[in-house]
Amino acid sequence: MERRVRFNEDHCKSCELCVSVCPKKIIKIRTGLNRLGYHPAYVPDEDQEKCISCALCARMCPDAVIEVWRP
Amino acid sequence: MIPVYTRPKSLTDVVSHYCPGCTHGIAHRLVAETIDELGIQGRTVGVASVGCSVFAYNYFDVDFQQAAHGRAPAVATGIKRVRPDAIVFTYQGDGDLASIGMAEIVHAAARGENITVIFINNAIYGMTGGQMAPTTLVGQKTTTSPFGRDPRNQGYPVKISELLATVKGAYYVARFSLHDPANIQRAKQGIKKAFQYQMEGKGFSLVELLSTCSTNWGMTPLNALKWLEENMVPEYPLGEFKTGEVS
Amino acid sequence: MSESVLMKGNEALAEAAIRAGCRYYFGYPITPQNEISEYMARRLGEVGGVFVQAESEVSAINMVYGAAGAGGRVMISSSSPGISLMQEAISYIAGAELPCVIVNMCRGGPGLGGIQPSQADYFQATKGGGHGDYRLIVLGPATIQEGCDLMATAFEMADRYRNPVMILGDGMIGQMMEPVVFPEPLDLTKLPPKPWATSGNEGRKKNLISSIYLDPEELDAHNWRLEEKYRKIRENEVRYEILHGDDAEWFFVAYGTVARICTAVMQKLRRQGIKVGLIRPISLWPFPDEAFEKVIDRAKGFLTVEMSTGQMVEDVRLAVDGRRPVYFYGRTGGAVPTPRSVERRLREMMDGKVPSQTDYFDRVGGAAR
Numbered sequence: 102m103e104r105r106v107r108f109n110e111d112h113c114k115s116c117e118l119c120v121s122v123c124p125k126k127i128i129k130i131r132t133g134l135n136r137l138g139y140h141p142a143y144v145p146d147e148d149q150e151k152c153i154s155c156a157l158c159a160r161m162c163p164d165a166v167i168e169v170w171r172p
Numbered sequence: 173m174i175p176v177y178t179r180p181k182s183l184t185d186v187v188s189h190y191c192p193g194c195t196h197g198i199a200h201r202l203v204a205e206t207i208d209e210l211g212i213q214g215r216t217v218g219v220a221s222v223g224c225s226v227f228a229y230n231y232f233d234v235d236f237q238q239a240a241h242g243r244a245p246a247v248a249t250g251i252k253r254v255r256p257d258a259i260v261f262t263y264q265g266d267g268d269l270a271s272i273g274m275a276e277i278v279h280a281a282a283r284g285e286n287i288t289v290i291f292i293n294n295a296i297y298g299m300t301g302g303q304m305a306p307t308t309l310v311g312q313k314t315t316t317s318p319f320g321r322d323p324r325n326q327g328y329p330v331k332i333s334e335l336l337a338t339v340k341g342a343y344y345v346a347r348f349s350l351h352d353p354a355n356i357q358r359a360k361q362g363i364k365k366a367f368q369y370q371m372e373g374k375g376f377s378l379v380e381l382l383s384t385c386s387t388n389w390g391m392t393p394l395n396a397l398k399w400l401e402e403n404m405v406p407e408y409p410l411g412e413f414k415t416g417e418v419s
Numbered sequence: 420m421s422e423s424v425l426m427k428g429n430e431a432l433a434e435a436a437i438r439a440g441c442r443y444y445f446g447y448p449i450t451p452q453n454e455i456s457e458y459m460a461r462r463l464g465e466v467g468g469v470f471v472q473a474e475s476e477v478s479a480i481n482m483v484y485g486a487a488g489a490g491g492r493v494m495i496s497s498s499s500p501g502i503s504l505m506q507e508a509i510s511y512i513a514g515a516e517l518p519c520v521i522v523n524m525c526r527g528g529p530g531l532g533g534i535q536p537s538q539a540d541y542f543q544a545t546k547g548g549g550h551g552d553y554r555l556i557v558l559g560p561a562t563i564q565e566g567c568d569l570m571a572t573a574f575e576m577a578d579r580y581r582n583p584v585m586i587l588g589d590g591m592i593g594q595m596m597e598p599v600v601f602p603e604p605l606d607l608t609k610l611p612p613k614p615w616a617t618s619g620n621e622g623r624k625k626n627l628i629s630s631i632y633l634d635p636e637e638l639d640a641h642n643w644r645l646e647e648k649y650r651k652i653r654e655n656e657v658r659y660e661i662l663h664g665d666d667a668e669w670f671f672v673a674y675g676t677v678a679r680i681c682t683a684v685m686q687k688l689r690r691q692g693i694k695v696g697l698i699r700p701i702s703l704w705p706f707p708d709e710a711f712e713k714v715i716d717r718a719k720g721f722l723t724v725e726m727s728t729g730q731m732v733e734d735v736r737l738a739v740d741g742r743r744p745v746y747f748y749g750r751t752g753g754a755v756p757t758p759r760s761v762e763r764r765l766r767e768m769m770d771g772k773v774p775s776q777t778d779y780f781d782r783v784g785g786a787a788r
Binding site: 213214216217219220226229232233234235236238239243246247248250251252253254255257258275279283 | 445485
């Protein structure tokens with residue numbers, strides 16, 4: 102499956118700014134840790150279809166973690 | 173799939189040292205996007221200042237010089253005078269630019285030096301651990317204004333954009349905020365204009381970006397954005413203060 | 420041009436710098452070196468160069484940092500208080516290994532001091548001045564001609580070692596007029612390339628000009644790498660003149676214009692059959708220790724004469740290392756040692772006495788030893 106929103110999870114610092122701006126509220130925080138020791142943000146595969154590719158998350162992200170695509 | 177947003181090419185692929193949620197990262201990304209869109213990566217030279225942005229050179233894939241505290245506009249002047257075809261920008265915080273570097277920034281503007289200044293205003297000294305900055309708001313608590321900034325003792329915040337807009341040599345002076353996507357988009361347009369004006373040889377441009385420091389403000393990244401919107405934006409009005417030669 | 424022209428020292432040094440390929444100059448007014456800036460303001464435009472009058476010495480030297488980092492052949496000049504203001508950036512320039520030439524037309528200090536000639540910035544120039552482990556190459560010309568000749572050497576060494584070079588004039592050099600013959604202008608197309616410069620990274624990896632090393636191991640390595648460079652400079656760039664080293668028993672040690680005063684006294688005494696010689700350091704750093712080795716066997720004593728309360732004399736003592744007596748005589752603040760008082764000190768030394776260090780204590784009594 103092709104993802105609309107892709108997180109470079111190893112660069113994520115779990116600030117949750119992306120979570121706050123997502124109009125579809127589909128960005129979640131993992132319970133596990135990434136290499137930096139943060140709980141990275143992600144969009145579950147089952148919610149990828151709900152993404153409207155507005156890219157607000159990517160424009161808000163301070164760490165350039167997020168890339169957004171549309172079909 | 174069609175790309176809507178991809179990581180800027182002129183941003184290096186490393187994890188920054190900035191704290192989680194720090195808007196420095198957003199400002200970096202906007203500058204990198206601008207460099208990409210204008211196609212100037214191969215002729216851009218950045219000048220890093222002292223403060224949290226001291227490591228800015230690690231994050232941009234362009235030539236860089238690291239300047240002494242406050243002196244970035246002077247260093248940029250030296251670079252631009254030797255390399256007039258280079259696109260030269262400084263990236264400075266409020267301690268660096270508005271306190272120790274006040275002389276350099278005012279005179280670079282007065283000379284109409286054809287450089288672009290990205291000025292991060294987060295109302296505090298971040299790198300050194302949260303001391304009072306010239307931009308600290310009245311009443312704001314910092315480690316060196318532990319009871320809140322008291323104008324009788326510590327004076328008032330310095331408003332750089334308003335001040336530089338009175339300088340004839342400054343061509344473009346604008347203030348934006350990084351607290352939400354809409355404002356970030358406006359900031360991006362301002363940064364792009366500032367670089368374009370330099371490419372057109374118009375002279376000095378400065379973009380002030382209201383930013384957060386959640387660590388030293390003692391807030392979550394989200395609450396810091398809210399505090400910025402509610403407290404800093406009223407004190408530091410947003411907008412383009414000057415475009416063009418005549419003040 | 421091989422004809423001799425009569426010129427003021429400051430202007431001659433500026434012209435020599437342009438002939439040595441200097442195209443970028445940043446300055447700030449201060450007496451007694453203003454003629455350098457004024458000459459550059461007039462002349463640099465004619466050769467396609469850039470002159471900027473900065474808002475302060477602090478800003479001017481940081482413009483030099485930027486210009487040198489961008490690959491420009493750059494010079495700055497000032498006088499003592501202005502050079503003090505520049506120390507932070509000079510440390511950065513040395514730390515980031517950038518080439519530039521700094522002219523200090525030294526005036527009397529401390530503080531605001533005066534505007535007359537002095538050599539009281541010897542410590543600042545040769546021992547650091549700014550923070551951290553670093554060295555400037557320091558050259559002390561005794562004549563305007565020598566200053567002009569050293570200018571090309573200064574730029575060449577700055578590039579070769581990627582290190583700031585200071586020309587330490589003693590105020591008199593800047594203000595007096597002398598005949599000078601300029602070298603032919605350098606062919607700028609033959610200057611060595613600077614692939615490390617911040618010129619835009621089209622087609623190559625990015626360049627970084629910086630002096631920050633937060634990792635202690637990295638900073639330690641950086642400092643020892645610098646020290647290795649300084650060792651090479653010590654080995655290869657010592658410059659000095661010895662007069663009558665073949666027979667002299669008593670030596671003046673002096674640099675800059677004071678060496679000319681001592682030379683006049685030496686000549687007078689030699690006409691009377693007294694075996695006097697002179698050691699004149701030209702490179703103040705690296706200090707010419709080897710000059711002393713050449714004469715130490717025959718030497719009976721050294722008299723160091725300076726326009727300071729005794730700065731270079733410490734290096735003389737280190738070089739002589741207790742093997743012979745080393746004495747000092749100095750004037751400060753624009754007062755210049757007279758031939759008569761210099762001669763008196765030398766004769767006292769020859770008589771086995773300790774010469775008084777200055778005329779001041781002769782007048783008011785007491786003596787600082």
